[in-house]
Amino acid sequence: MVRRLQSTSLVMPAAIMIVVLLVLPLLLMFRYSLNSFVPGQFMVESLTIANYQMAFTDPYYRKVLLETILMAGLVTGACIILGLPLAQFLSRTSARWKSILLFFVITPLFIGNAVRSAGWMIAFGQQGLVNELSIFVGIIDAPVDIMFTPVAVFIGLVSVNLPFVALTIQSVLDGIDRSAEQAALSLGATKLTTWYLVTLPQARPGVIAASVLSFILAINAYATPVLLGGPSFRMMAPVLADEILQQNNWPVGAALALLMISITVLLTLMISLRISKSR
Numbered sequence: 001m002v003r004r005l006q007s008t009s010l011v012m013p014a015a016i017m018i019v020v021l022l023v024l025p026l027l028l029m030f031r032y033s034l035n036s037f038v039p040g041q042f043m044v045e046s047l048t049i050a051n052y053q054m055a056f057t058d059p060y061y062r063k064v065l066l067e068t069i070l071m072a073g074l075v076t077g078a079c080i081i082l083g084l085p086l087a088q089f090l091s092r093t094s095a096r097w098k099s100i101l102l103f104f105v106i107t108p109l110f111i112g113n114a115v116r117s118a119g120w121m122i123a124f125g126q127q128g129l130v131n132e133l134s135i136f137v138g139i140i141d142a143p144v145d146i147m148f149t150p151v152a153v154f155i156g157l158v159s160v161n162l163p164f165v166a167l168t169i170q171s172v173l174d175g176i177d178r179s180a181e182q183a184a185l186s187l188g189a190t191k192l193t194t195w196y197l198v199t200l201p202q203a204r205p206g207v208i209a210a211s212v213l214s215f216i217l218a219i220n221a222y223a224t225p226v227l228l229g230g231p232s233f234r235m236m237a238p239v240l241a242d243e244i245l246q247q248n249n250w251p252v253g254a255a256l257a258l259l260m261i262s263i264t265v266l267l268t269l270m271i272s273l274r275i276s277k278s279r
Contacts, residue, residue, distance in 0.1 A: 026258075026261070029254045029257060029258060030254070030258060032250050032251055032254040033051050033052070033251055033254035033255040033257075033258055034046065034047050034048060034049070034051070034251070035048075035250070035251045036048055036050070036251060037051075037249045037250070037251045037252060042248060042250070043250050043251060051251045051252050051254070051255035052255050052259070054252060054255070055252075055255055055256055055259055061239070061256070064234050064235065064236055064239050065236060065259075067150075067233070067234070067235065068219055068235045068236040068237075069219065069263075071150065071153065071154065071157070071218060071235060072214075072215050072218035072219040073215070074154060075154060075157040075158055075161060075214060075215075075218040076161075076211050076214040076215045076218060078154070078158050079158055079161045079162050079165040079210070079214045080165060080207060080210065080211060080214070082158070082162055082165075082166075083162055083165035083166040083169055083210060084169060084207070086105075086162075086166045086170075087165075087166045087167075087168075087169035087170035087173055087206075088173060088195070088199075089101075090102065090105070090166065090170045090173075091170050091173035091174050102167075105163050105166055105167065106163065106167070108159070108163055109163055109164075112223075113160055113221070113222075113223040113224055114223040114227065116156070116159065116160065116224075117156055117223055117224045117227040117228055118227065120152065120155065120156050120159070120227075120228055121147060121227060121228065124146040124147045124152050124228070125147065126143045126145075127143070128146075130146060131143040131144065131146070147228065147230070148228070148229060148230030148231075148232050148233065149229075149232070149233065150229070150233050152228040152229065153224060153225050153228045153229040153233055153235070155228075156224040156227075156228045157217075157218050157221055157224050157225075160217065160221070160224060161213075161214040161217050161218060164210070164213055164214065164217065165210040165211075165213065165214050166210075168206055168209055168210035168213060169203060169206045169207060169210050171206065172202075172203050172205060172206025172207075172209075173199070173203055173206065176199065176202045176203065180198050180202075181194050181198050181199060184197070184198050208271055209271065211271070212267055212268060212271040215267060216264050216267070216268070219236065219260065219263065219264065220237055220260060220264065221235065221237060222237040222238060222241065225237065225238050226238045236256060236260055237260070239256065240253055240256045240257055240260070241253075243256065
């Protein structure tokens, strides 16, 4: 009994902070999402699900939601394709060079997304590095418009998420026993076959975890879509911010925020169950 009280006393401060800083704001946001918005009156108290219905039935919000999910899926797929070989290389590098390579992978994480997006804005400009290099190589004859396109947002989000994906997968690969790989090689399997049939199945939990992490980061991205996508390409986070900050439409903004949170939590739970079953 004494130990249970001691354990409870240790957990209580964290539990109180979670309730005050997370649960109560979410409940307040949920209450806001059930209100009605009347221009000039800010927010009218009511109990309606019209704001949630609007998120799925209004062509504008539905288009934004679908584009956000599609962009997050494409970014996640690209990060997995690029992150797997990078993680494999990091995992198989000798300890002498691994710390140096990890430093170069981790360094971009110290730079804010807005700063990195600003760098891409310079690179994607009409006279930027990408156009100038493409013209020099002969890929294009004249500068092309890259800024304020889905392609610019895609490249920007991949550059943001790739270090997270590579490090997540690399941490799992480091814990894999290489004896199974050596046994497959000794039995005549090629390196590619060994990687596909032996290494990849063991790294599956890391790949799944990296996928959900990348998807969550992409679907909730704000600075990169705003700076690189501009007004022609909208994702859910910038639209949500505009509804609250520009339109003062808190009910719809709260409904969109809870919708994004619900998608994130549901995806995380599904992936967690998938990882637990694969062990």
